[in-house]
Amino acid sequence: MKVLYILLILVSTLITDQAYGEKCVDSESKSAATRLLNDLFCSYDKNIRPVLNQKTQTVVNTTMYFFGVHMDEEWNVLKLSIHLVMIWKDEFLTWDPTKYENVETTQQLSSSVWLPDIMSYDTGFDGDDSDLLYFLPTSSVKITYKGIVKYNHRVTFTAQCSTNIAHWPFDTHNCTVIMGSPIYTNLYVNYSFPTGYYNLEYYTAEKEWEMKSVHQECYPLHYISLNNSYEHCLLQYELTIKRFSSMYFSSVIIPAAVLSLMSTFTFLLGREIMIRIILLALFFISELFYIQFLNTKIPNNGSHPVYIVLLYRNCLIQTAISLFISVLSNELYKRGTDDFPPESPEWLKSTSAFLLSRKPISMLTNFDNQGAELLVEKIIDEDSPNRLRDENAKFWKTLSILVDRLSFIITLILIFINFMFLIP
Template sequence: MLSVHVVSANSSAMTRLLVLGFILLAVNNTIQFSVDTYSQCPEDQVKNRSMTLQLRKHVFCDYDTYVRPSLHQDNATKVYLELIPKFIEFDDHANTLILYAWMAMIWTDEHLKWSISKFGNLSSLQVSSDELWMPHLYVYNSGNLDREQYGIPKTDCVLHSSGQVACVPAMKYMSHCIANYQHWPFDRHNCTLYLGSWSHTGEEIDYNFFDDGVLEMPDFTPNPRWKLLSISAKKKVDKFEAMNYTFPRLTYNVVVERHSTFMQTTILAPAIVLIILTMMVLWLNPMNSERMVLAALNLICHLLCIIDVNWQVPFNGDTLPSILVFLKNSLIIASAVLFLTALLRQLKGISIPAPVWLTSTTSFILESKAGQFILLATLDPNTSTTMGTKDDNIRLIQSSATSSIINPESVNAWHHFATLLDRLSFIAVLLTYVIMISVLLPK
């Protein structure tokens, strides 16, 4: 009894499958019949309609959008392009250029010609790009793998009686750039956009420029952060000897530069203030407590400025931006100035006689006019002719001789050495800042 029910259930299932198969076959035959009927495009059905409708039925009768628009497959389809930039964006953290533009395209579709006299002198027809064969134009170095980077979006086109098709789709091109932020915030980037076809060779589709690649930019909207310096177009042909094929490639070079006015206020102005602050520390008397406080404050300001710039500057791989190199060197100088201030305070407080090598070196420097000029603003004018006597243990300059001799037994020799070291440090730091600015400043 159980076997009878199983056989009955199997038979019922097979019957439902057979009925479903017949239904699908009938629907498929109906659709195919409708397509075949439409493809025949009987003219008597649209004979009393508008001339535009008659023209559309005539032109698109048996037209296939996947067939290349050439009667002879050996002839290459020439496609003329012109890029019309409208707006640019540059993502400096992702090193990506985004170009919004119109891409004017013109080619001849030999399958879509008609006689003007037969259709009421209609010389053109507005059609959708979905109804036409469209050039396969892709971005080779796309910075985004979205569908909009592959192919051409839907747009309206104008079809002429000669078969010429003109389309101007709105495009959004995105490409990766090899950015260099060494001169940030005065950085300039040269980005390259490669356009071509993945599915057609140069023997099938031949891409060319209008006016030899000269670009026009009517109503171009400037970017508030980036300035478009130049954009140029060039055609390159890659040839594969093994297959004897060529692949044309359209190259657009876009050069952008950052608007650095805002950055000059937020980045360069603090750097200049740090230079002035460091020089002020060296100018003050080491024995004043204000110099020690100012030197510590200068070091803290350097650290805060480096942290702030580090958050703003884009990542640049192994190349360190010049502004960070400058702040790093300036931080080292500020640390050295703080250490020098503490050292000079200790030297001026030493109460033991100076060694011979120190006094002789100091005397040698003071014998020169440069050394006397360095100490001119720091020593007392009344003692500039004599650097001391045995009574006060200070001997600076002998009045009867042009040489400056320091008494080795004088404990105040440490004071003169510290003063000389302080003035020389001021000159050395000033020259160091001048060299750093001349080397690191972008040309």
């Protein structure tokens, strides 16, 4: 058993020597740059923090250039595009330029050196596994002879952001992005920001979203060990983003107002019943199509209703009621044009008289006292042989006009209330 153990150790040693041997090759005849890279990375281990004393803190000078933000509403994920620049000292990557033909800098893939990885702690999932990156993407790093390493690359941080689009398309969202090292605390790796925690010099608003404000503060984490306790500070960014709504105002809000008003003004078309019904049917279909369009455009908002959808729902109901009233009004008028108009019920006469006896209603409907009398009084010549028929015909025709005018006033008031409370 002991012999087997010794053999395993020998094999492991040979494999290790061979692995290092592939990196540590004789480069006397090579160029200075090749010899430099061979000497630097011969026994370099990128998994070890590059300090001679592991108690020494690695300071990473960091600059974040914000380029743009995007909100994925379907998955409630905020995407933050940042150009990340990090500079730190790698004590294992230093050399004497005079030994390498005065070569003072070199380039290397970031995957070959130790990196102070930084990630978003509340990374959001948007349905694409490829976006779930917990470490920095591979890039080229610049290394100086003093061991100064510079990482310079565009990265995308994602964060879960709970949104409420009830006020779509005038919605504003507040999102929190928490960043930090996935491995080290501030005791070992300290991200410093000599030029500020963020830079908006190159920020450009996209077509859908605009970043209104950004605020940075420390997100503290407290650690307690056997000997002492300390606080670890993560980077917390509070972002406020707002949707560009000018296009939606023209393409969604204005059509809702126009369709509602046009359906209301059909009550003023008088006896053009076929035109009224055709117009109201077209308005109804248009509003129905708009609701379906909003259903495809606006994601589900959970238990919170979206006001613009409620607005179109109410407009659709209003148009349907207007269509029903138009048919009813036409039927009332047709009764007055029959050869033998039916006699009107007393309750209908008294109700109509009561309404028109109210001055605001008579003024709004433009009915004077004579118009009210047509509904209740027998002002037809009593000597007329067709007195009763003429009286009934006059009542039904006048009642039809009253229904149209009252419906016009009531619908206008309802439209005002609908838009006042449901315009986001």
